[in-house]
Amino acid sequence: MSVHFYQAAVVGIGLIGSSVARVLRQKGLADRITGAARSQRNRETALALGVVDEAFETPADAVAGADIVFVCTPVGSIAETIGGFVSAVKKGVIVTDVGSVKAEIINQVRPFLSDNFSFVPGHPVAGTEKSGPENGFAELFEGRWCILTPEDKTDRQAVAAVREIWEQAGMKVEEMSAARHDKVMALMSHLPHLIAYTIVGTAADLETEIxxxxxxxxxxxxxxxTRIAGSDPVMWRDIFLNNTAAVLDGLQRFSEDLTVLQKAIRQKDGETLKNWFARTRKIRREVIDMRQDQPENEKLLLKNKG
Amino acid sequence: MSVHFYQAAVVGIGLIGSSVARVLRQKGLADRITGAARSQRNRETALALGVVDEAFETPADAVAGADIVFVCTPVGSIAETIGGFVSAVKKGVIVTDVGSVKAEIINQVRPFLSDNFSFVPGHPVAGTEKSGPENGFAELFEGRWCILTPEDKTDRQAVAAVREIWEQAGMKVEEMSAARHDKVMALMSHLPHLIAYTIVGTAADLETEIxxxxxxxxxxxxxxxTRIAGSDPVMWRDIFLNNTAAVLDGLQRFSEDLTVLQKAIRQKDGETLKNWFARTRKIRREVIDMRQDQPENEKLLLKNKG
Incomplete structure (x- = not known):
């Protein structure tokens, strides 16, 4: 199968949006790429970089005539953005998103769904702590996972087309339920970010000298x-406000475990500590064995993070 | 000033010990390098790699005749190791260590101190999550900080000699009190490790599918x-058992802050979250501005972590 679109629209031209546009361009997946960004600076940057052919302030203007739309705004405004442009889309258009939370977005988009377009909820698990169109790059997605969470009634042809684009971007694509996606991400990404944000804030409150x-x-x-806690504040606020239940559940488990280790330290119980640390070391090996540790990709990220 | 030793001894030939030995060799700082390792495998590996000229099972045998001794065993056995070899050292020898905790080690070493040798407590802030002599490399220390925590009565010439060696290894060397060192490290290193160990353990306890x-x-x-939580279990057990007070104090502050964020998530208080995340993003910039983010060095670490 080989996909090609006459016009692709990218709504929200930040780190992810501009990287998606670069992929579409480099792989020749669309003849014309339109973009929408609220900030004039981002529109000008995207045009100057040649990432889009035309940049609009209003999403409805960017999606007019498009065959596929990538919604790359922060999680909190994805549904509202879609609601704002549905009346402007061409019949049969595919709309997909890149939000890190899926169930809540699907719930919020549901009222806007119609036979006019297909909505394919997606999440390319890739990113850096930088933001803005100037920090995007087409290789961002290479070797990473992309999770699609279509519902039973989602059009399968639309799912296949979105899958093909992410595969062209170099991603490994899988499908699962939105609920499962959100639980996994809460533990794998959202909780680690919350904890990094917390401890960097804790350090900031210390006496000046320390x-x-x-x-x-x-x-x-x-x-x-600090690198993790340097991630985009609005994006992460939205993630926590939209994956609340799964994050709070993970946080509860984490706090219980932290209390166990805290008690072991206070009681100088070296055996408990050593056994715990040996167990997590094994998990590190499992992660490496699953080939998720990709030095090549990391080097590329480092290079691009400059 | 230029230091040179007839014989240098490295007690404990793991990641750090073997890296120290490589520096001594590459920079021509010692004519002869002896080493001590409890495990036969580490002795054989160090000899095969040419990292040491002679390898002994007993520290007392390795330090005999040495002009300087680097104690590179885990924090929990540094004082005991020094106590075990003091009767075997040449008069006037410099003994230094690389432990990540300083006050407790100084307390434990105090009973063994004599006019026979100078003890310079040190901490090269460098490492990877790997262990063993085969994972050491001379460039490990380049561009990193080394903190020395001499006491008022510590011989200044010995401090200067140790400083010179770490500077030759490419480190930026500073002096501070052991108490201040331990507080800073609790927040900067020990607490982040504890938290990483915790959350990776939490993930391991999840239902199988998730x-x-x-x-x-x-x-x-x-x-x-997982990378952080893959660090050496014995080394980290010892750190938590020997920097207990500072770690528990940091943990208390962290828990209070985490509770604030947890409540904000539960109450869907986006303003508190966004402000917190914006503040930590500023700190990330401060860290980068302080030139502590060294892509060259990180690339090297990545390469060596293979």
């Missing part, structure tokens, strides 16, 4: 945490 | 955490 030393000598663990 | 997905799709936050 705070400055913590930032000055920042290495290992803490530096990784 | 657990497998978390490991399979591991990206972003969680993968960084």
């Amino acid at each position: 705070r400055e030393d913590v930032l000055k000598y920042a290495a290992g663990g803490f530096r990784d945490f | 657990r497998e997905d978390v490991l399979k799709y591991a990206a972003g936050g969680f993968r960084d955490f």
